[in-house]
Each structure stands twice: as structure tokens, then as C-alpha cells.
Amino acid sequence: MEKLKELIMTKGQNLGGGILKVDGFINHQIDTTLMFDVGQELAKRFKDTGATKVITAEISGIGPALTTGYALGIPVIYARKVRPVTMTGKVYVEVAPSHTKGSDAFLMVSSEFINEDAKLLIIDDFLASGSTIGALARLIEHANASLVGIGAVIEKSFEGGRESLKNLGVPIATLAVISKMTDDLIEVE
């Protein structure tokens, strides 16, 4: 994913406080060709997990989740943060503190779309502190479904998410790792 790393280096902006702005190609504005390459690459990493569904959290997880699910030939579920009127019946709910939004987020999934046989692959745009992904993993556990892998487009390794998710015992793959963000510096591995 050299193109991804190059875009982070040239168009990513360090807003301070560990916040990386990638609004020009990942969030807000999506580079659609890049997002499809991201999906192909993440699918490659998880092709042997037997995943039957991809799960993500709205909003910015939808892009990479959709392209990964397409590449694997499986559906995508996106956990809702606001319950729409169409969300009827039993709902699984978990709470995840949001870094960029500054407040906690509720993640809701209709029970009709996760059953005990489901093997779920979590895909998100960022792996940072791991709080959103951790909440999705708890949702999966509550539904008695199986978690088979965790993937993200960009990892901020200095926020410790990978470490906090280790005990889940599943493969974790990310396509670009930001090891350091100080002053104007963004270090990509």
C-alpha cells in the first residue's frame, strides 16, 4: 500500500493531540480507487479466516468495510450510533469513547443480523486506542458470535490499541502504521 503511505505523508495533516486529518482521501472525501485497493489488500490478509460477515462502526468505517466485504464476497454490517426508526426488535448496544468526536458513542446492531453461526471480521478506518474496535468485539461476544480478525486502514501505534486488543486472540492487520506524531511530524511505517 505504497500509495496510501504516500498520501498520508503528502496530504495527511497533524492537527496536534494525536489527531491525524485524512479528510481528503479516507474520510469526508474518499479516493475511491484507493479505497478499493484497501479492500482488496485487507481481504488478502483475512482470506483464510472463514469470515462470513464484516462488521464496522458508522460513519468512516463504512468505506473500507464495504470494499473489504466486496472483495471477500460477504455482507457488511455497520453498527449505528443513532437508532433510526427502521431499527426495530432486539438490539445489541455497547459504548465506545470517541477520540475525534470528544464524547462517548453508542454502537447498536440489530440482533437479526448477528447469530451464533456468524464469523465476524471487524474493519475500521483507524486502529488508535482500540476503543471502537473493543466495543464491536464486545457486541460480537454478547451475540454469541465469533470474532475472526481485526483490520484497519491506518494504525496509530503510539496509542496502544493493538496491545489492548491482543487478548482477543485474533489476527490484527493494518495497512499503514503511524509510529509518531509530534509537532508537524507524521512518521509512517
Add this chain to the structure above:
Amino acid sequence: MEKLKELIMTKGQNLGGGILKVDGFINHQIDTTLMFDVGQELAKRFKDTGATKVITAEISGIGPALTTGYALGIPVIYARKVRPVTMTGKVYVEVAPSHTKGSDAFLMVSSEFINEDAKLLIIDDFLASGSTIGALARLIEHANASLVGIGAVIEKSFEGGRESLKNLGVPIATLAVISKMTDDLIEVE
């Protein structure tokens, strides 16, 4: 798009009050193969418009906008409803009343991603009353950019959206038209 029509007939649910639940394949859970076919089909309808970007509104517009943008080889912008900390600088804002959410929504787009040369194709999951699409069209006008077309996956023709958008003078295409929703009935054309 026979598969789309068939899914609406077999899995769509009429919740009353004109609300159609398609959470199993369009929203919440996405049939990824269907969503790619939708993108290919919408791209075909708008291939001669010269569109340089697709624009949509988060959340459920992201799926069809992403696949249409990919098929056309152009980026996608999704208007935000909540301003994230990464949205800095000048922002265009419009308000759109939301049918399924029961309250007004603000639609925000960073001015850095729309300029006067941009030719924008609006893509959304639903064309119902036309209020979200109308707000996106006003955003485009405020940015002095050009609107070149309007596409949606599902149209609820009984809500009059197409009529209200007619004066914009651009082609409008939808892939399945619901002409009537009464009691348990969903009529798809």
C-alpha cells in the same frame, strides 16, 4: 436491477407512514455484491455527464456513492451531519429535514473539496421527498460548483421528490421505484 427489486419485494418491510425498511441489504447490513452492481448501473446512467465528483450525505448514502464513484473513476464526498474535529476551515452548511430520523439534519462540506470547476453528481440511497438531495443541491450552488445529475437506489415516487427537483434541470435516475405503500403492500416498478 431485477435482484434489487426482488430483494425489496421479499425482504423489504413496510413499517407504515411511508417508511420502508431495507436494513437487511441497503442500510445497516449491506449486500456488497448488490451494492457494486448498483454502482455500475448508476455509473452507466451518468457516464456522459462529465461528473468530476460524487456527493452524498452520510450515513446511508455512502455505500451507493462509493460504488458509483468507483465505477466512474472519480472521488466521493460525503456531507457530514456532525462536525468532526478534523473539519477545519471554511464549511458550507445546509439544513435538510429528515424523514426517518424525525428531526432536521445539518449537512456540512469543507470548502476545500468543492471548487467552481467541480461537476457534481448527487447519489443517495433514497429519493423520497427530495429534502436531503435538495439540500445537497443548494450546497453545490453556494460553492458555485455545477450539479450534473441526481441518482438514487430506491425512489418512493408517492412522496414527490422527483417533481420537487425537476427545476434543477439535470437528469434524475433511480433503480427501483416504489409507487405505493399501503398496509402491508409495497408496489415496485
